[in-house]
Amino acid sequence: MASGIRLEAVSRTFTSRGQATEALRGVSLDCAPGSFTALIGPSGCGKSTILRLCLGLDTADAGTLAVGDFSPTEATRQGLTGVAFQDAALLPWRSVEKNIALPLDVLGLPIADYRARIAELIALVGLTGYEKALPSELSGGMRQRVAIARALVTTPKVLFLDEPFGALDQILRRQMNIELQRIWMETQATTLLVTHGIDEAVFLADRVVVMASRPGRIAKIIEIDLPRPRDPALFNAEHFHALERQVSEALDGH
Numbered sequence: 001m002a003s004g005i006r007l008e009a010v011s012r013t014f015t016s017r018g019q020a021t022e023a024l025r026g027v028s029l030d031c032a033p034g035s036f037t038a039l040i041g042p043s044g045c046g047k048s049t050i051l052r053l054c055l056g057l058d059t060a061d062a063g064t065l066a067v068g069d070f071s072p073t074e075a076t077r078q079g080l081t082g083v084a085f086q087d088a089a090l091l092p093w094r095s096v097e098k099n100i101a102l103p104l105d106v107l108g109l110p111i112a113d114y115r116a117r118i119a120e121l122i123a124l125v126g127l128t129g130y131e132k133a134l135p136s137e138l139s140g141g142m143r144q145r146v147a148i149a150r151a152l153v154t155t156p157k158v159l160f161l162d163e164p165f166g167a168l169d170q171i172l173r174r175q176m177n178i179e180l181q182r183i184w185m186e187t188q189a190t191t192l193l194v195t196h197g198i199d200e201a202v203f204l205a206d207r208v209v210v211m212a213s214r215p216g217r218i219a220k221i222i223e224i225d226l227p228r229p230r231d232p233a234l235f236n237a238e239h240f241h242a243l244e245r246q247v248s249e250a251l252d253g254h
Helices: 046-052 072-077 096-100 100-106 109-122 140-152 170-187 200-202 230-238 238-252
Strands: 005-016 019-029 036-040 062-067 083-085 157-160 192-193 207-212 219-221
Touching: 005 046, 019 046, 019 062, 019 219, 036 046, 036 096, 036 170, 036 200, 046 062, 046 157, 046 192, 046 230, 062 072, 072 083, 072 230, 083 140, 096 100, 096 109, 096 140, 100 109, 100 140, 109 140, 140 170, 170 200, 170 230, 192 200, 200 230, 200 238, 207 238
Parallel strands: 036 192, 036 207, 083 157, 157 192
Antiparallel strands: 005 019, 005 062, 207 219
16 A cells, blocks of 8 residues: 655755755645645745655754655665656666666665566566666666666655656657556556646646745645546646646746
C-alpha cells in the first residue's frame, strides 16, 4: 500500500551574505496515499525546497514533515522514496540497467536480488533492447525514461519528480506525460510533481497546488476532475482548457 505525504506549518528561511530569504512560510499539505499532486508556481516560490525537505536533503526551521509513518530522512534511508530531476544525471560509464541499479548500490542492497525488477522496469518504461546501451547512445527522452526507472527500482511508496521533462521539446514532453500517467497508474505510488507547465499539471494530477512567492506559500488548490486514463485528446477539450484557465488565473493573482 502506498504511503502519503504530510506537511504541517512548514517554514524555511535561507540566509546568504547576511540577507534572509523566506523560502516557505507555514506550508501545510496532505497528499493521500496513491494520489498525484502537482506543485506549480513562479520561480523562487519554494517548490523545489518542498521536495528537498520531503527527501530529507534539507531541514525545516519550523513545522513537521512525514512520509508515511516516517521522517523524510528515515523514509529515504529505507528506500520508500524515489526521485527524478530535470537533469537525468546518468553516469556516462554505466549502461541503462546499471544506471537503474544505482540506488541499490547507494542503499547497500544486493543487485542480484533485483535483476527481475530491473528487467521489469526497463520494459515498463519502453526501453527493452537498450539494457546495455550507454547514456550517450540514448535520446533525451530515453535518458529521462531511465531516470524514472531508476527512481522506481526500490519499489518506492512515494515518488518525487522535479521538472523531469523540463528540458524536452513540447512534442516529446506530451509523449512523456502520457507515458508517466501509464507508469503511475501501474505503480500507484503517491506522486508529487514540481512543474512550470500548466497543461502538464492538469493532465497528470488529481489536484494542482498553486504556490505564491515572497514568502513561498500555498495560494490555491485546484481539484482536477478528469477521468482516468486520460486520453491525449483531452489537451484539446474545452473542460481541460477551463481547468488550465483556473490554474493560470490563480498564478496571475499571486
